[in-house]
Amino acid sequence: MFHVLVALADEDRHGYAIIQDVAERTGGQIRLSAGTLYRTIQRMLEEGLIVEPRERPAPEDDDERRRYYRITALGTSLAKAEARRLAELVKMARARGIAPERA
Amino acid sequence: MRSYRLLLHLYPASFRHEYGEEMAAILARRLADASNPVARAIVGIAAAVETIGNAALVHLDLLRQDLRYIVRTLRRSPGFAAMAVAIVALGIGATTAAFSVTDFVLIRPLPYREPERLVQLWETTPGYSGMELSAPNFRDWIAASRSFESAGVSHSEALTIVTGGEPHRFQGAAISAGVLPTLGVTPLLGRAFTEADDTAGAAGTVMLGYRLWQTEFGGDPAVIGRRIDGQMDIEADTFTIVGVMPRDFHYPTASADFWVTTRFRPDDYVPLERSNNWLDGIARLRPGVTVDQAHAEAQVIMARLREQYPKENKDTGARVVSMREDLSARSVMLLEALSAAAACVLLIACMNLANLLLARGLERRRELAVRTAIGAGRERVVRQLLTESLVLAGVGGAIGIALAIAAVPLLSQLVPQTLPIAASPSIDGRVIGVALLLTLVTGVAFGMAPILRSGAGRDLAALRDGARAGGGRREHLRSALVLGEIAASVVLLVSAGLLIRALLAIQGTNPGFDVDHVLTMRVELPIPEYAPVPMRQAFYDRVLQQVRALPGVRAAGFISYLPISRFRGGIWPVKVKGDTEAAGDVRGANNVAALRFVTPGYFAALRIPLLRGRDIDDGDTRQRPFVAVVSESFAKRYWPGEDPIGRHFDFAFEDRTVVGVVGDVKFRGLERQSEPQAYLSAPQVKDNWITGYAPRALAIRVSGAPLGLAPEVRAIVHGAAPKVAITEVQTLADMVDLDTASRSTQVRVLGAFAAIAFVLAAVGIHGLLSFAVSQRTQEIGVRMALGAQPRDVVRMIVAGAIRLGVMGLVLGIALAYVAARSMEALLAGVKPHDFEAFGAAVALTAVMLIVGTLVPTVRALRIDPISAIRCD
Numbered sequence: 001m002f003h004v005l006v007a008l009a010d011e012d013r014h015g016y017a018i019i020q021d022v023a024e025r026t027g028g029q030i031r032l033s034a035g036t037l038y039r040t041i042q043r044m045l046e047e048g049l050i051v052e053p054r055e056r057p058a059p060e061d062d063d064e065r066r067r068y069y070r071i072t073a074l075g076t077s078l079a080k081a082e083a084r085r086l087a088e089l090v091k092m093a094r095a096r097g098i099a100p101e102r103a
Numbered sequence: 104m105r106s107y108r109l110l111l112h113l114y115p116a117s118f119r120h121e122y123g124e125e126m127a128a129i130l131a132r133r134l135a136d137a138s139n140p141v142a143r144a145i146v147g148i149a150a151a152v153e154t155i156g157n158a159a160l161v162h163l164d165l166l167r168q169d170l171r172y173i174v175r176t177l178r179r180s181p182g183f184a185a186m187a188v189a190i191v192a193l194g195i196g197a198t199t200a201a202f203s204v205t206d207f208v209l210i211r212p213l214p215y216r217e218p219e220r221l222v223q224l225w226e227t228t229p230g231y232s233g234m235e236l237s238a239p240n241f242r243d244w245i246a247a248s249r250s251f252e253s254a255g256v257s258h259s260e261a262l263t264i265v266t267g268g269e270p271h272r273f274q275g276a277a278i279s280a281g282v283l284p285t286l287g288v289t290p291l292l293g294r295a296f297t298e299a300d301d302t303a304g305a306a307g308t309v310m311l312g313y314r315l316w317q318t319e320f321g322g323d324p325a326v327i328g329r330r331i332d333g334q335m336d337i338e339a340d341t342f343t344i345v346g347v348m349p350r351d352f353h354y355p356t357a358s359a360d361f362w363v364t365t366r367f368r369p370d371d372y373v374p375l376e377r378s379n380n381w382l383d384g385i386a387r388l389r390p391g392v393t394v395d396q397a398h399a400e401a402q403v404i405m406a407r408l409r410e411q412y413p414k415e416n417k418d419t420g421a422r423v424v425s426m427r428e429d430l431s432a433r434s435v436m437l438l439e440a441l442s443a444a445a446a447c448v449l450l451i452a453c454m455n456l457a458n459l460l461l462a463r464g465l466e467r468r469r470e471l472a473v474r475t476a477i478g479a480g481r482e483r484v485v486r487q488l489l490t491e492s493l494v495l496a497g498v499g500g501a502i503g504i505a506l507a508i509a510a511v512p513l514l515s516q517l518v519p520q521t522l523p524i525a526a527s528p529s530i531d532g533r534v535i536g537v538a539l540l541l542t543l544v545t546g547v548a549f550g551m552a553p554i555l556r557s558g559a560g561r562d563l564a565a566l567r568d569g570a571r572a573g574g575g576r577r578e579h580l581r582s583a584l585v586l587g588e589i590a591a592s593v594v595l596l597v598s599a600g601l602l603i604r605a606l607l608a609i610q611g612t613n614p615g616f617d618v619d620h621v622l623t624m625r626v627e628l629p630i631p632e633y634a635p636v637p638m639r640q641a642f643y644d645r646v647l648q649q650v651r652a653l654p655g656v657r658a659a660g661f662i663s664y665l666p667i668s669r670f671r672g673g674i675w676p677v678k679v680k681g682d683t684e685a686a687g688d689v690r691g692a693n694n695v696a697a698l699r700f701v702t703p704g705y706f707a708a709l710r711i712p713l714l715r716g717r718d719i720d721d722g723d724t725r726q727r728p729f730v731a732v733v734s735e736s737f738a739k740r741y742w743p744g745e746d747p748i749g750r751h752f753d754f755a756f757e758d759r760t761v762v763g764v765v766g767d768v769k770f771r772g773l774e775r776q777s778e779p780q781a782y783l784s785a786p787q788v789k790d791n792w793i794t795g796y797a798p799r800a801l802a803i804r805v806s807g808a809p810l811g812l813a814p815e816v817r818a819i820v821h822g823a824a825p826k827v828a829i830t831e832v833q834t835l836a837d838m839v840d841l842d843t844a845s846r847s848t849q850v851r852v853l854g855a856f857a858a859i860a861f862v863l864a865a866v867g868i869h870g871l872l873s874f875a876v877s878q879r880t881q882e883i884g885v886r887m888a889l890g891a892q893p894r895d896v897v898r899m900i901v902a903g904a905i906r907l908g909v910m911g912l913v914l915g916i917a918l919a920y921v922a923a924r925s926m927e928a929l930l931a932g933v934k935p936h937d938f939e940a941f942g943a944a945v946a947l948t949a950v951m952l953i954v955g956t957l958v959p960t961v962r963a964l965r966i967d968p969i970s971a972i973r974c975d
Contacts (some may be wrong), residue, residue: 015125016132034126034150035114035157042118043164067125 001040003030005049005071005079012053014066015041041069049075104131110151113158115165116482165483169490176491180463186866187459191545192500193859194452196506199530199538201445203507204514205438206537207394207528213427214351214524216287222394223429224254224384224401227420233429235380238538239372242420245386247404250397251792254386255281257355260363262309263334263627263828266319270334270828272627273315275361276354285387286354286771293327293346300345301364308364309333309342309772313350315360334629334828335363355383357526358520377408377415385426398423426523434519439848440926441517444598444856447591449541451863454584457549458867460492460872461581466514493543500542504535516848581871582903588867588912591949592860593915593944594922598911599857600940601923602850605931609843614667615768617710620657621835623665623802626820627828634791638726643785643798643822645701649819651704655806660705661785661798663698665835666770667842673698673796674778678753696737696781697770698755698786700798706732706765708802716748716763723762723784730784732763737779754781755793772842774931802835809834849929861951868955872904876959883963884971893964900960908952912945919944 007013007021019032032040044050053070071079093099107130109125130150137143177184212218224241226234236244245254257278263270280301289295289495290310300308309331311320320326329344342363353359370376388397401421409416450905464471471484508530515527527884633639643661650659663668675698703720706713714735723730731754738747738761750761759781786796801820805812813832820829831838840847876883883896923935933940 004563015122016129021128022961033157034129035153035161037129038118038122038126039157039164042121042161050611066128 001044001049002082003032003078004037004040004044005075005082008044008050008069008071009076009079012068012070014068015065044075048072049078104134107147107150107154110154113154115486117165118161124829127805128520130720165486166490169487170494172487173491173494178497178738183459183463187456187495188499188502190452190455190459190863190866191496191542192502192506194449194456194545195500195503195542196510197503197856197859198445198541199447199504199534200510200514201441202537202590203511203530203534204517205442206534207524208518209435209438211533218426220252220390221286221426222386222388222397222423223426224386225422225424226380226405227422230416232422236382236384237377238367238382239374239377239380240405240416240419241382241384242372243408244401244404247407248397248400249401250388250392250423251386252389253281253285254384255279255283255285256283256365256382256384258365258382259355259359260335261627262363263629264319264331265826268828270627271319272828272830273360274358275312275363276359277363277365278354279365279367282354282385285385287387288348288352288354290346291349292324293344295346296362296364301366303366303368305366307333307340307342308345310346310348310362311344312348312360312362313352316347334627339629339631351525353525354523357524374412374415377412377419386423390841394423394425423460436926436929437517439529440598440922440929441849441852443922444595444853446527447595447865448856448859449545451588451591451867452858453545453549454588455863455867456492456496456545456868458584458870460493460549461584462870465874465878466489469825489547489550493546496542496546496550500538500545503542504530505536507534507538513848514852516845517852519533581874582907585864585867585871586907586914588860588864589908589911589951590915590918592857592864593856593912593948594919595860596944596947597919597940598854598922598926599850600943601926601930601933601935601937602846603837604933604937604940605929606843606846606850608933609773609846609931612769612773614773615711615766615837616666616835618836619838620806620809621708621802621804622812622816622832623800623835623838624813624816624832625830626661626799626801626824627830628797628799628824629826630794630797631791633797633824634794636786636788636790639797640786645823646801646819647702648703649822650801650803650816653812653815655812657804657806658704658707659803660708661702662705662782662800662802663700663798664770665800665802665838665841666709666768667772668800668831671771675755675781677737677741677781680751680753696733696754696779697777698796699734699780699782700785700796701782702785702798705782705802708804709768710804711768712766714764714766715746716761716882718763719782723787725786727787729757729759729787730762731759732765732782733761734762734767734780736767738764738781739783752781755783755788757787759783773839775840861947862964865951865955867953868904868907869958871907872900872956872959873962875903876900876963879965880971883966884968887966888968888972896963896966897960900963901956904952904956907946912948915948916941916945 003022003026003050007048013021015034015037019034023031024067041050043051049072049092050069050070052067090099104127108123108127111119111126114123130146133146133150133568134143137146182465213221215221224236225232225246226236226240227591228234235258238256241254241256245251255278257276260277262275263272265271278296280296283289283295293310296308297309299305311326316322316326326347327928330341331344333340333342335557348362386397388394398421401423405416405419405421409419475481475484511528511530516525518526518528547862600681628639628642633642647659647661650656664673674695677694679694701719703718705711706718713732715738716732719730719732731752733747741747741752742750747761747764750759753759763779765782767777768780769775769777770780788796801816803809803812803816810832817829817832820827883899887896888898919941920935923930923937923940927935
């Protein structure tokens with residue numbers, strides 16, 4: 001769910017674009033399957049973390065058959081909170097020397 | 104690609120519609136990106152695998168979502184939820200309880216090896232198809248037969264043993280060595296009886312029942328080989344414990360705690376014994392032999408035995424019947440009635456539930472239409488409604504099963520005592536499985552009703568302002584359901600009413616004695632110690648003298664067996680000189696009498712009326728002429744229209760003179776025909792003869808509460824004979840009540856079912872009318888505004904109810920009559936068209952209609968025309 005939020009953080013994307021974005025950012029380690037993706041999307045839609053915007057993206061990027069998703073304010077704050085939580089965890093781990101120093 | 108689209112059908116339709124295309128497109132992209140066929144195959148397989156896993160998860164998501172929604176909506180209408188759950192609980196509870204008994208008695212295989220090959224053996228005489236066997240006839244039958252692999256006989260036996268310093272008496276059976284191998288049961292500990300154990304003169308051996316082993320021997324495995332001194336009905340012996348039987352072994356009845364061997368002696372096989380029918384016979388068919396073949400063979404064998412012993416075996420036949428089927432027709436009919444009643448209750452419950460859900464469906468029609476309109480697919484709505492009815496049915500079913508488990512002890516009274524199975528049914532996996540299945544069917548079938556009724560196309564109409572829900576066909580279906588409920592509850596009310604009438608008729612039967620204020624007990628005088636008559640006489644004299652001296656005692660006396668007690672037989676042939684009817688007929692039914700020895704005071708203790716002559720008195724000793732007091736029917740049978748006093752007859756090995764006539768007693772039970780009775784003076788019998796008839800039952804008439812006197816009487820008996828076991832201490836009234844206990848239970852169970860049906864039907868009527876009123880609020884308001892009087896409104900509401908009620912009554916009465924005809928044998932002479940039962944059912948139905956109609960009518964009258972018109 002976090003990966004989907006991150007994928008949508010900068011721009012609206014359609015399903016396949018989200019899969020590609022996640023795969024790129026994780027260096028191919030996480031390859032979402034279609035079922036997992038849409039099950040996650042359905043739950044996020046219900047919980048109001050993302051929406052399906054009415055307006056389409058700029059025509060040159062638009063793919064008629066695709067459905068695009070956009071992160072909501074709630075989704076953004078959830079993503080931020082999660083990022084903060086992860087950062088805290090890493091900081092704690094680093095303090096004990098079990099995580100790499102910031103590059 | 105096409106197979107992927109097929110796989111997508113594993114997802115819920117709503118999910119598929121939403122995302123199916125996208126997912127297919129993604130797969131297409133991936134396939135296109137894959138460089139070679141192998142990579143493409145891997146992509147395809149991975150997609151298939153993840154689809155299956157994710158589809159299940161999506162279903163779970165939906166379920167969770169639906170459950171949340173259902174809990175929320177049900178919380179908003181707790182009345183509806185509670186009602187639906189209660190209805191299902193009652194329906195499932197009644198059905199499960201009834202099924203647990205029926206399954207236990209009629210369906211479940213008997214707990215023996217290949218039980219379908221086990222048969223019961225009977226002798227027959229004209230008019231009696233199930234008579235016990237005589238020892239010589241059984242021996243000859245089995246010797247001549249080729250149908251049986253093995254066979255055995257048994258008879259009930261009682262054993263008094265001293266444990267913990269006190270004599271205790273136990274019920275059990277004497278079984279021949281063939282019984283256990285025939286049943287195919289092996290002991291839990293030790294060994295079974297051998298032929299050597301079961302021969303005349305063999306040392307005593309005993310096998311313990313599991314219960315007795317636990318309670319009296321502490322479950323000690325070292326009990327095998329121990330010797331115990333025991334006193335049986337008419338002989339004492341030392342018994343070596345050779346085995347312990349498993350916990351679930353019950354033979355011949357659930358009350359058997361021990362088994363000894365029969366040890367027949369040569370004199371058990373003399374020709375005269377052929378008319379002494381006292382043994383229960385069982386056999387195991389050889390593989391491939393049918394019950395019919397064995398039965399046919401038995402006819403041939405018995406014909407030969409009739410030729411060989413024309414006098415003793417006159418009119419004697421033989422019957423072979425499968426052990427499972429060897430239940431009285433009454434037991435089968437009772438269980439069928441019970442099952443039918445339970446099915447009726449379940450049916451009513453289901454109709455009610457359907458009605459409830461239909462009404463709710465109509466009420467929620469707009470809500471559902473809105474949800475459909477904003478994009479919830481019809482499939483989602485259906486799915487949600489179904490989940491809701493399954494949740495309601497599930498909760499109700501669970502409560503119902505719990506109710507059934509709680510009801511089982513009550514129902515154990517309905518288990519026939521003559522079967523070799525445990526006395527109380529157990530709720531096992533099968534029963535619970537059936538209950539769950541019923542719950543599921545109830546939930547699905549009756550949850551579907553409102554769904555089928557809400558056609559997809561018409562949902563939009565519900566959105567239109569002011570659209571009136573529930574006209575036309577829908578109302579007809581709901582009315583038909585209520586009609587069915589009324590009819591079914593009438594059937595149950597009539598059936599319960601008939602059984603109550605039958606019970607009252609039986610309980611109202613005069614047993615021939617006064618049951619109140621009598622304390623009874625059995626004093627198990629040990630034989631041979633008390634075989635000499637003077638020994639017993641001294642005991643009776645001392646006990647009776649002391650008991651009569653107790654304050655509050657009005658009369659006391661001993662008898663061989665009290666009427667309507669455990670032992671109800673003891674029928675002996677009567678010979679009267681010059682009576683041509685009896686000549687040459689050893690076992691004719693019309694020249695026998697029940698033999699009882701009594702002490703003076705017995706008739707007074709039971710208040711059996713002395714009609715002529717005198718009671719047995721202390722002067723009727725062995726030195727005096729042997730006398731008898733006979734019952735009225737006895738006197739009428741042999742000396743019709745004449746004075747019986749002073750007449751002679753030959754009975755129990757002696758010539759007897761009639762000195763008195765007493766009223767007839769129904770010693771065989773309130774529902775059965777009893778033979779004429781002859782009472783003999785206790786000491787007028789030879790020493791050691793027929794000691795089984797030595798008076799051992801003590802009856803004491805008191806002025807106060809009978810049981811309060813029991814400790815004093817016990818002390819007196821033990822003072823006269825310290826080693827004697829005292830059993831069956833109870834009031835005469837309790838003993839007679841026991842006779843109708845099974846019937847009382849039937850009445851209670853059927854009455855409970857009828858009451859449930861009654862309430863459910865009333866709820867059904869109420870629900871139907873309430874709903875109609877709330878749907879027609881506006882119409883009623885308009886009518887009232889236009890000048891309709893309250894009575895017009897009442898007529899409008901009540902007319903429908905009356906129409907339904909009358910139709911339901913007519914249908915119900917017709918069905919009830921059919922039901923009553925089919926259970927006529929259970930009715931103890933009450934006619935299936937009994938006016939009181941039908942009248943009461945009609946009256947109750949009227950009450951049900953009035954109660955069900957009242958609240959909705961009042962509500963209709965309270966409608967304020969102005970706000971009703973405005974309300975939309």
